[in-house]
Amino acid sequence: MIRIGFPDGTEREFPEGIEAGQAAATLQQAQEAVAVKMDGRLLDLSAPLTQSGKLELVMPDCPEGLDILRHSAAHIMAEAVGHIFEGVKFAIGPAIEDGFYYDFDLEEKITEEDLGRIEKEMRRIIAKGEPFQRLSLPKAEAMRRMKDAGQVYKLELLGEIDQEPISFYGQGDFLDLCLGPHLPDASRIKAFKLLSVAGSYWRGDSRNKMLQRVYGTAFYSEEELKKHLKLLEQAKARDHRRLGKELGLFSVHEEVGPGLIHWHPKGGLIRHLIEKFWYEEHLKRGYQIVYTPHIANERIFEISGHLDKYADLMYSPMDIDGQPYRLKPMNCPGHIMIYQSRKRSYRDLPLRLCELGTVYRYEPSGTLHGMLRVRGFTQDDAHIFCTQEQLASEVAGVLELADFMMKAFGYTYRTYLATMPEDHLGTEEEWQWSTEALRKALEERRTQYEVDEGGGVFYAPKIDIKLLDSMGRLWQGPTIQVDLNLPTRFNATYVGADGAEHLTVIVHRTVLGAMERFIGGLIEHYAGAFPLWLAPVQVKVLPIADRHNDYALEIKKGLQEKGLRSEADLRSERISLKIREATLEKIPYMLILGDKEAEKGTVALRHRTEGDLGQHCLDDVAARLLAEIEERIPA
RNA sequence: GCCCGCGUAGCUCAGUCGGUAGAGCACGGCACUCGUAAUGCCGGGGUCGGGGGUUCGAAUCCCCCUGCGGGCUCCA
Numbered sequence: 001m002i003r004i005g006f007p008d009g010t011e012r013e014f015p016e017g018i019e020a021g022q023a024a025a026t027l028q029q030a031q032e033a034v035a036v037k038m039d040g041r042l043l044d045l046s047a048p049l050t051q052s053g054k055l056e057l058v059m060p061d062c063p064e065g066l067d068i069l070r071h072s073a074a075h076i077m078a079e080a081v082g083h084i085f086e087g088v089k090f091a092i093g094p095a096i097e098d099g100f101y102y103d104f105d106l107e108e109k110i111t112e113e114d115l116g117r118i119e120k121e122m123r124r125i126i127a128k129g130e131p132f133q134r135l136s137l138p139k140a141e142a143m144r145r146m147k148d149a150g151q152v153y154k155l156e157l158l159g160e161i162d163q164e165p166i167s168f169y170g171q172g173d174f175l176d177l178c179l180g181p182h183l184p185d186a187s188r189i190k191a192f193k194l195l196s197v198a199g200s201y202w203r204g205d206s207r208n209k210m211l212q213r214v215y216g217t218a219f220y221s222e223e224e225l226k227k228h229l230k231l232l233e234q235a236k237a238r239d240h241r242r243l244g245k246e247l248g249l250f251s252v253h254e255e256v257g258p259g260l261i262h263w264h265p266k267g268g269l270i271r272h273l274i275e276k277f278w279y280e281e282h283l284k285r286g287y288q289i290v291y292t293p294h295i296a297n298e299r300i301f302e303i304s305g306h307l308d309k310y311a312d313l314m315y316s317p318m319d320i321d322g323q324p325y326r327l328k329p330m331n332c333p334g335h336i337m338i339y340q341s342r343k344r345s346y347r348d349l350p351l352r353l354c355e356l357g358t359v360y361r362y363e364p365s366g367t368l369h370g371m372l373r374v375r376g377f378t379q380d381d382a383h384i385f386c387t388q389e390q391l392a393s394e395v396a397g398v399l400e401l402a403d404f405m406m407k408a409f410g411y412t413y414r415t416y417l418a419t420m421p422e423d424h425l426g427t428e429e430e431w432q433w434s435t436e437a438l439r440k441a442l443e444e445r446r447t448q449y450e451v452d453e454g455g456g457v458f459y460a461p462k463i464d465i466k467l468l469d470s471m472g473r474l475w476q477g478p479t480i481q482v483d484l485n486l487p488t489r490f491n492a493t494y495v496g497a498d499g500a501e502h503l504t505v506i507v508h509r510t511v512l513g514a515m516e517r518f519i520g521g522l523i524e525h526y527a528g529a530f531p532l533w534l535a536p537v538q539v540k541v542l543p544i545a546d547r548h549n550d551y552a553l554e555i556k557k558g559l560q561e562k563g564l565r566s567e568a569d570l571r572s573e574r575i576s577l578k579i580r581e582a583t584l585e586k587i588p589y590m591l592i593l594g595d596k597e598a599e600k601g602t603v604a605l606r607h608r609t610e611g612d613l614g615q616h617c618l619d620d621v622a623a624r625l626l627a628e629i630e631e632r633i634p635a
Numbered sequence: 636g637c638c639c640g641c642g643u644a645g646c647u648c649a650g651u652c653g654g655u656a657g658a659g660c661a662c663g664g665c666a667c668u669c670g671u672a673a674u675g676c677c678g679g680g681g682u683c684g685g686g687g688g689u690u691c692g693a694a695u696c697c698c699c700c701u702g703c704g705g706g707c708u709c710c711a
Contacts, residue, residue: 313709
């Protein structure tokens with residue numbers, strides 16, 4: 001007999017080997033459970049229990065429940081693909097964040113049109129309600145079976161598994177190497193949809209064969225699936241490439257080259273406002289503004305090591321007076337030159353040099369993506385030169401700035417401390433004190449953080465901040481990296497109070513990342529509706545009839561004098577059309593002007609989403625908007 | 636870079652089996668002068684991404700190039 005404890009605190013005895021589902025049958029909602037957790041380990045409902053322990057149900061609405069559904073859906077999809085196509089070799093098919101995929105190797109090309117056929121076959125399989133059955137095989141037998149079936153990828157995976165027996169799951173005529181668990185049977189897959197086909201390298205390595213990947217998603221109910229698909233639609237409507245075009249923010253031109261952004265007046269204004277904000281906040285915190293050249297003799301990148309390590313990502317050299325020059329991929333060497341321009345004493349430190357530095361990187365063409373992944377971009381870069389003792393407080397200062405800026409844009413974030421990776425430069429001792437300094441800074445600021453073990457860069461530890469946008473998506477945010485490598489390479493030192501030379505510590509840090517990516521992300525975060533302080537046009541002045549145009553221009557002038565950005569729509573169009581178009585342009589406020597307003601010298605205020613806000617005098621409206629701008633109230 | 640797909644008017648897209656192009660919006664003109672999310676009529680606009688090939692004939696079929704999209708690796 002074995003003793004099983006349940007979440008409600010009760011305990012019962014069962015004969016050894018009882019199925020998990022049966023043991024849990026008396027629990028509430030046991031009917032809906034899709035699997036169980038035994039002492040924290042996921043098991044099938046049909047798994048025999050052989051030891052005493054604590055048992056919990058895994059319900060459909062928890063994350064693990066969803067993963068199990070999707071993983072099972074991936075198996076069903078693989079079975080269906082095996083039915084439709086000849087000679088399919090199966091690679092891997094896991095559940096992922098919002099769904100699942102399966103990688104196949106087959107001669108024939110799977111196209112988007114095939115997705116319908118595959119879905120149909122999946123439905124047929126699901127309708128049969130085949131059970132997912134676990135099969136344990138000794139490794140030798142498993143290898144023999146996979147070899148006979150010509151499943152080379154499974155064979156490769158098997159070769160790396162040490163434990164025995166090996167677990168397989170089968171349904172219908174499909175058998176897959178798999179840890180499980182799975183749903184009891186296919187009929188539990190109520191709602192699914194295949195979304196796309198894509199190429200992917202076996203094990204994500206470009207030296208390996210390109211496989212065909214089919215992406216899909218699955219839910220326990222049609223409603224949830226519909227909700228998810230609607231969310232995808234909404235994300236599409238926020239796509240910064242679409243909004244960038246619609247709102248006249250930026251463009252990319254085939255004639256110029258891929259990944260090179262042209263900022264249009266409205267996008268340019270947004271960027272200018274953010275840069276202005278950025279400069280002000282940096283100056284307040286003791287940073288000094290520098291500018292460094294866009295091209296440089298490649299000698300400098302030999303010293304920095306970039307040429308050695310990042311040559312593939314750098315634009316080819318150009319011959320200048322017989323010397324090879326390169327577009328800069330990083331700002332650090334230039335900043336170090338400024339540091340090195342004279343002998344430095346401990347009294348000069350900390351030295352905080354900041355630059356909105358435009359860099360060029362030859363990113364692989366397939367990775368380019370709107371403003372988010374480009375080849376020419378402006379980093380909000382800064383390098384802090386300091387002593388070892390100053391490191392923690394300098395990092396704390398950066399954390400404060402990062403927090404301030406992220407809040408200004410309405411982002412919440414998560415913080416990670418990335419520690420020494422296996423492949424690294426420098427001594428253990430250096431890693432230890434630099435990591436400790438970061439930790440101390442985080443603790444001093446009372447920042448909640450997680451440790452990303454081994455996630456540091458090869459030359460030093462770092463702090464990564466990931467942003468959570470309004471759609472709940474995670475973005476790369478501010479990063480702070482300690483660097484002991486570049487100071488060594490450039491021999492960046494200072495004279496200490498003791499009269500001796502010491503190696504300077506460099507902190508690389510970025511808050512926004514790159515203007516292109518940050519603003520691309522902001523467009524999606526705000527769905528194109530920028531808060532008043534960033535809106536390129538803050539107010540649209542809308543006269544009702546032509547005879548109100550003069551008054552409209554007078555009001556526009558008044559707004560301009562108050563420092564508010566406005567446009568007047570003087571076309572002979574109906575007011576409803578003007579309102580509609582201003583709303584679609586996502587302009588925060590409208591002033592509607594007709595006979596009543598012209599007579600009384602007032603304006604009728606309308607907000608983009610709140611609608612009619614009634615009549616006011618211009619001064620009151622201006623005061624209201626200026627206060628909103630001052631506080632940088634999110635849209 | 637690699638795999639798949641796509642590129643038709645400024646934008647979004649239609650274009651059947653190959654017979655030299657069409658809609659809506661936008662743009663220009665005219666009329667209406669209008670009160671909180673689309674007034675009506677008229678008009679201009681395309682060497683169908685570029686090059687080559689097959690064909691009597693190519694937006695349509697084939698090849699190359701280019702750009703874009705979905706992914707893979709990496710990442711500001």
